[in-house]
Amino acid sequence: MTGFAPLTPPPRLLMGPGPINCYPRVLSAMSTQLVGQYDPVMTGYMNETMALYRTLFNTKNQQTMLIDGTSRAGIEAVLVSAIEPGDKVLVPIFGRFGHLLAEIAERADAEVHTIEVPWGEVFKPEQIEAAIKKVQPKLLAIVQGDTSTTMFQPLEDIGAICEANDVLFYCDATASVGGNPLEVDKWKLDAVSVGLQKCLGGPSGSAPITMSQKFVDVVRTRHHVEAGIRDAHHESARGPKIRSNYFDLGMIMDYWGDERLNHHTEAATMLYCARECAILHLEEGQQNVIARHKVAGDAMLAGVQALGLTPFGDLANKMSNVVGVVIPDGVHGEQVREDLLLRFNIEIGTSFGPLKGKIWRIGTMGYNARQDAVLHTLQSLETVLRKQGMSLPAGAGVDAALAVYSGAMNV
Structure with missing residues (x-):
């Protein structure tokens, strides 16, 4: 078939809430030739990307990697991998994307509880603490920066509240990461997912995530298994199966880990892109x-x-x-x-x-x-x-x- 012109989009200056124009070096990285997914050069790039995002997230978490997909893919991977049917999940909502977290948790058959403030406001720590004590959830899911309202939720005091109440603390920081402070370890965050298409200066299509050991243990085991019967890392050791193969973080961790167990074919071009986004960020400081x-x-x-x-x-x-x-x-x-x-x-x-x-x-x-x-x-x-x-x-x-x-x- 002929008659299709080459891609020549107009020279837009993207000054909305995202996506934005990419850094030129990111665009160049995306044109790099591919290698095989188990080529030592490729696995080396994967290891480098994990290390880069540990630094960017300000964490020592070993399980720091990319989910192939938009930022929503990262959100879904975290939530469907941690939530079992009937688990209580608390979602403080101050904009559109809090509603998104609640919807994804509901699709994972969680018992979802929400609290809300008017759009244009954020939560005080005591509001979240009171809701945690009332609901007693397994997991708190919150957005750091919600572009629908432009509001930025302070997180510094929430991790200690979650820790004291044995609650997993998950945050979607897609809109805020890079342009605003994010201290994963210092703020006691158990899981964070982000995207590239805002302050990190890349395109949508790759979702960096990081998980604490506590969060990893929940994903790995799902239900407690009689000691000594099965290896907890084996698929058969889990309780109810995660309702997604593609977003099963246990399998994805094995793919990114030393075992390199086949799960999917890594989106190499997006990995090149995510790697360059992190390098640019850290080079600038x-x-x-x-x-x-x-x-x-x-x-x-x-x-x-x-x-x-x-x-x-x-x-x-x-x-x-x-x-x-x-x-x-x-x-x-x-x-x-x-x-x-x-x-x-x-x-x-x-x-x-x-x-x-x-x-x-x-x-x-x-x-x-x-x-x-x-x-x-x-x-x-x-x-x-x-x-x-x-x-x-x-x-x-x-x-x-x-x-x-x-x-x-x-x-």
């Missing part, structure tokens, strides 16, 4: 990357405020890498997004649920957490809003953002 995201986020926030726009939610608990902007009365929010996309090649996001059509979400993450991207977005947004009849202080958004960058350079 974790604290430097977090600081870069904070400056970009602060500049974008200052810029939209200087234009007279209202940011959404509790600003004391927002992610550094995305800001919610309340759509002004009389402004056609989708027309603004369309004009930015088709006239300026800039993509910003809308939102979901109770915020659908009420806020825009503007991201500053990964490769796009840089001054020129922030300034171009603010100037273009001002132009589009003027086109809709808004009276705005000329250049105020760009000036405010420049002031933030100037202040950061002088620190």
Whole structure:
């Protein structure tokens, strides 16, 4: 069949909540030739990737690896591998992705309990502690940064609460990892899953995860088995089978481990990509990357405020890498997004649920957490809003953002 042109997507600047434009070195890594999945070069790359993500996650967990699939694949692998039918799971919900965790846990036949705060807020540790004492769950599943609301849930005190109550502590940190602090061991997290397509500067399609030994033991055994009858690492030693072959973390650990037991064919191109994302992050330095995201986020926030726009939610608990902007009365929010996309090649996001059509979400993450991207977005947004009849202080958004960058350079 002929007549299909080569891929030539327009040069979009992706300034939404993700995905974002990839780092050029990540794109180059993805064009690298393949080798066989058991070639010592390939298994060496796998080992390097595990080590890189241990450092990125700030953990000593041996079981740190990639799940082949989008960030949702990582979430599903963690939850379906740990949950048995009837297990109690507690999900604190402060945005769309808390609902996702609850749904996946329900599909694993957990007894799911939820607590909620209004979108735009986060939980206090005592709220979570009270719910844990009431529900007595096997597992707490929470999102660190929820892009639907732009809120960032503090985790520092929750691990100790879970430990004191013998609760597994799982976090989806897809939207926050890289651009915000994440201390897996220090905060006593038992399992974390993330994606590449936000602050890590890669494409969607690979989900790095890490698991504590406590979490690994739960996955490995599922039910207690009479001592000495079977090897607990053997499939027949488990209780009710995990309801997925592809997402069975016990089998995936054996594939990534020294045994190299065949489970799937590793997505080599995505492994190259995930490896390069981690290398770039660590070469720049974790604290430097977090600081870069904070400056970009602060500049974008200052810029939209200087234009007279209202940011959404509790600003004391927002992610550094995305800001919610309340759509002004009389402004056609989708027309603004369309004009930015088709006239300026800039993509910003809308939102979901109770915020659908009420806020825009503007991201500053990964490769796009840089001054020129922030300034171009603010100037273009001002132009589009003027086109809709808004009276705005000329250049105020760009000036405010420049002031933030100037202040950061002088620190």
